[in-house]
Amino acid sequence: MDYAILTGFVLVTGVVLAIVAQWRGWRPSLVVVLAVGILFRLVIMTTSAIDTWQPVDFMQSFKPAGEAILNHQDPVLGSKGGWHFLPTIPYVYGLLLWLGIPWEVGGRLVTVVADIALIPLVGKLAGGPKASLRAFQYACNPLAMLVAAVHGQVEPVALVFGVAAFVIARGPGNPDRPGIVVDVFALARERVSALGVGGAVRSALGPGGAVRTALAPGGVVRGALTPRPGDKASIRRALLAGLLMGLALCAKSWPIWLIPGMLLLLPTFRSRVVAFVATGVPPVFFLVTLPVFAGTSLDQIPEVIRIMGDVRPIVGEWSYSAIMVGGDWTLDAGIATFGTRLIYCTLLVVAFLWRRADPIDLTTALLLAFMVTTPRLGAQYLLWFMPFLIARPTRFAWPAVIGVSLWAGYGYLYMTQFDTDTWWALHSVWARASIVLLPILALAMPWKRRVSKAPVTVPETLPRAPVPASASA
Structure with missing residues (x-):
């Protein structure tokens, strides 16, 4: 990289401004916030566009x-699998190329514009009196600048739609919201304690039991799906939030981890069903219209779907997998399979522990737990949790932000100064050093906010089936 010193100066300036803003309690106006964010990103995008070094995937895949x-060719097949997502973003790439904008600028323009749009959205996500401070801190975020303006990775595009979905789903009012307000596990323990395991099962499944009562006319399930007075506003919010989350999934597949938090921000079960269904509309639309807009023939669609669903077991750049393989990229199905199972088990535990937290805190915990347990990671993945952690910071939020920015910055700015052999030698050390970040990311999780203190405005109760006399005897 030719302009590493200038880029590094901009990034360090951003960190200093963000920390000073926290210390001094700055509340800059939106105009000032956007001006700072745009200036930083345009400087880095300009120098990156004219640099002799360009990211490999940016040039050879995107x-x-x-x-x-x-x-008018399929982007997945036309890139030989280099692009293995839906064609939504390539449509924009194609338009910019058609307009004659040089790729080094146009390819980054997509992500930089999305990242600038994220700045006010982070403020909206934070809400309350510190909203402008949080927006300013995201405007100064060094990792966001690296990913959007240097690498041109599409994470900001997925995030701008995902965060917008959260803001829309939450709607007006108190920015703090409760999580799951019905403790189903406590109810289950109560019934098992009263009836025993067998009695509880018979009570739930037998004639007149809780399950049949819930599904019967007038039961909790049909009641939850029945329209209520004043329900139109929440349904409109749910529809828009779901469509936005669907667009996030059109950019990449990982925003699936954002869906639980978005659904919990909606006030009723019916609105959550609407949002969940709406989330699937944009991906299906862009998939079925491939023959119309992308020139994909019908007999090519199964191959396109196969490539989009194929996750290569590349490990060795992050965490324990880098330690196990010596810090070199490796195809290792065993490590990748173990890591995938570890991710799923860990996220289930985290979802249980944070089930009653504010949905934004739940999302932050899920994304940080993913980073701690995944065996495969690109530096751009570390941007996933940034808007949520910046909006609702924890005690170790800024150590985590600075730590991952230093790690990513070393890869983007320093390692790119050398020839291929030297780069690989540095990569081996850099990848294994990532293990140091894991405890910092774990500490940055919102441990003290596992139960939201927000008032419950919409009580959601489950009917308690009567205890049969025979079971209590």
Whole structure:
């Protein structure tokens, strides 16, 4: 990288401003916040565009996808699998190429514009008197600048739709919201304690039991799906939030981890069903319209779906997998499978522990837990949790932000100064050093906010089936 010193100066300036803003309690106006964020990103994007070093995937995967659209070809097949997501972003790439904008600028323009749009959204996500401070701190976020303006990775595009979905789903009012307000596990323990395991099962499944009562006319399930007076506003919010989350999934597949938090921000079961269904609409639309807009033939669609669903077991750049393979990229199905199972088990535990937390805190905990347990990670993945952690920071939020920014910055700015052999030698040390970040990321989780203190405005209760006389005897 030719402009590493200038880029590093901008990034350090951003960190200093963000910390000073926290210390001094700055509340800058939206105009000032956007001006700072735009200035930082335009400087880095300009120097990155004219740099002799360009990211490999940016040139060899993303650009061919845009060129494929320009030539009315499928972006997945046209990039030889380099692009393995839906064609939503390649459509924009193709348009910018058609307008004659050089790829080094146009490819980054997509992500930089999305990252700038994220700045006020982070403020909206934070809410309350510190909203402008949080927006300013995201405007100064060094990792966001690296990912959007240097690498041109599409994480900001997925995040701008995902965070917008959260803001819309939450709606007006108190920014603090409760999580799951019905402790189903406590109810289950209570019934098992009163009736025993067998009695509780018979009570739930037998004639007149809780399950049949819930499903019967007038039961809790049908009652939850029945329209209520004043329900139109929440349904409109649910529909829009779901469509936005669907667009986030059109950019990449990982925003699936954002869906639980979005659904919990909606006030009723019916609105959550609407949002869940709406989330699937944009991905299905962009998939079925491939023959129309991308020139994909019908017999190619199964192959496109197969490539999009194929996750190569590349490990060795992050965490324990880097230690196990010596810090080099490796295809290792055993480590990848173990890591995938570890992720699922860990996220289930985290979802249980934070089930009563504010949905934003739940989302932060899930994303940070993913980073701690995943065996495969690119530096851009570390942006996933940034808007949520910046909006609702924890005690170790800024150590985590600075730590991952230093790690990513070393890869983007320093390692790119050398030839291929030297780069690989540095990569081996850099990848294994990531293990140091794991405890910091774990500490940054919102441990003290596992139960939201927000008032419950919409009580959600489950009917308690009567205890049969025979079971209590």
